[in-house]
Amino acid sequence: MMYPHLFSPLTVGALTLRNRVVMAPMTRSRATDDDLVTDLHVEYYRQRANAGLIVTEGVHPSADGKGYNRTPGIYNEEQVAAWRAVTHAVHDEGGLIACQLMHCGRVGHANNKAAGTEFLAPSAIAAQAQIFTESGMQAMPTPRAMTLADIKAVMNDYARATQLCLDAGFDAIELHCASGYLPAQFLASGSNLRTDQYGGNLENRLRFVAELLTVMADIAGPDRIGLRISPGNPYNDHADENPLETYSALLKIADNLGLAWVHAIRMASTGIDSLALSKKNYGGTVIGSDSFDAPEADTFIGEGRTDAVSFGRAYISNPDLVARMQADAPLNPMDKKTIYAGTGTAGYTDYPTLEQND
Numbered sequence: 383m384m385y386p387h388l389f390s391p392l393t394v395g396a397l398t399l400r401n402r403v404v405m406a407p408m409t410r411s412r413a414t415d416d417d418l419v420t421d422l423h424v425e426y427y428r429q430r431a432n433a434g435l436i437v438t439e440g441v442h443p444s445a446d447g448k449g450y451n452r453t454p455g456i457y458n459e460e461q462v463a464a465w466r467a468v469t470h471a472v473h474d475e476g477g478l479i480a481c482q483l484m485h486c487g488r489v490g491h492a493n494n495k496a497a498g499t500e501f502l503a504p505s506a507i508a509a510q511a512q513i514f515t516e517s518g519m520q521a522m523p524t525p526r527a528m529t530l531a532d533i534k535a536v537m538n539d540y541a542r543a544t545q546l547c548l549d550a551g552f553d554a555i556e557l558h559c560a561s562g563y564l565p566a567q568f569l570a571s572g573s574n575l576r577t578d579q580y581g582g583n584l585e586n587r588l589r590f591v592a593e594l595l596t597v598m599a600d601i602a603g604p605d606r607i608g609l610r611i612s613p614g615n616p617y618n619d620h621a622d623e624n625p626l627e628t629y630s631a632l633l634k635i636a637d638n639l640g641l642a643w644v645h646a647i648r649m650a651s652t653g654i655d656s657l658a659l660s661k662k663n664y665g666g667t668v669i670g671s672d673s674f675d676a677p678e679a680d681t682f683i684g685e686g687r688t689d690a691v692s693f694g695r696a697y698i699s700n701p702d703l704v705a706r707m708q709a710d711a712p713l714n715p716m717d718k719k720t721i722y723a724g725t726g727t728a729g730y731t732d733y734p735t736l737e738q739n740d
């Protein structure tokens with residue numbers, strides 16, 4: 383068999399994956415004005431249920447948590463019902479699916495979210511970065527520094543969203559703690575200048591994420607909670623004076639909580655080997671991410687450098703990615719123009735399978 387390590391089953395917390403191929407979370411900006419997923423999302427995820435585990439696109443736990451154009455939410459019953467059709471479709475195909483909770487915090491633009499919503503962050507510091515909106519690229523706003531009451535309210539939003547994920551039939555929940563979004567904003571010394579118990583020294587900067595993970599684990603069980611990290615990644619003006627120290631400590635928290643997985647993005651430019659760092663500080667399942675192909679994934683798993691590997695862009699253009707990798711067949715190229723575009727099938731659910739290629 384091609385790639386015996388990649389195509390062996392794996393126990394991840396409460397889940398048993400039929401292979402070690404994970405579909406990486408990918409924002410595709412196709413939700414409705416009410417932040418709902420549609421029949422097209424159902425079909426998109428159903429087509430990709432061959433993965434051992436799908437991690438959805440980032441899903442905001444509250445209207446405030448939205449930052450990008452046309453991302454879906456999970457904060458009301460209508461959204462739960464819409465997601466339920468997705469989880470049922472994936473389960474009907476024998477797959478598993480986790481919801482990625484993504485609160486953007488200071489990242490975003492008013493054009494991308496509902497009137498009356500706010501940009502909340504640990505400190506009132508704008509991210510020096512631009513973001514796509516339907517009226518072009520825009521600078522990011524200065525957020526409002528969260529009060530202690532806001533922190534409690536956001537924790538409650540995540541708690542409600544965690545329960546709604548379970549209600550919607552998700553098998554697990556992944557906390558997006560990478561790429562400069564709200565949890566990472568608390569961790570990083572550049573975006574967290576608070577002087578209370580949620581800022582300042584490392585222990586205080588870790589507190590928000592540690593409490594959040596505890597709240598989520600209390601609801602779903604730690605064996606159904608994953609954590610996504612990208613140590614040292616400067617995306618969205620994410621700047622920390624000592625990411626090695628910060629993420630070592632965070633990984634130890636994940637270890638103590640007994641979380642199901644850590645999903646680590648590797649990024650050579652950071653000088654940090656995030657997979658090795660995860661393996662060193664955390665004893666559960668490590669999912670490696672970024673620019674893997676099947677041969678490298680199989681080698682990394684065989685060498686114990688990661689337990690599973692996620693594939694992002696390859697899954698955009700190859701709904702039957704597992705079958706293709708098992709056959710060592712060529713992959714469809716990805717059309718960059720349709721990554722985020724539109725509400726139709728183009729570039730979303732119309733990529734051909736291997737059989738349709740022939």
Ligand SMILES: Cc1cc2nc3c(=O)[nH]c(=O)nc-3n(C[C@H](O)[C@H](O)[C@H](O)COP(=O)(O)O)c2cc1C
Nearest residue numbers: 406407408409439440671672673674692693694695
């Ligand atoms: C279109 C697109 C959207 C993405 N959206 C998210 C997201 O919502 N949440 C997240 O954690 N990562 C997101 N990522 C990062 C991917 O999960 C993954 O780490 C990245 O694509 C590298 O993996 P790859 O080389 O297999 O594509 C996104 C990547 C792409 C290409």
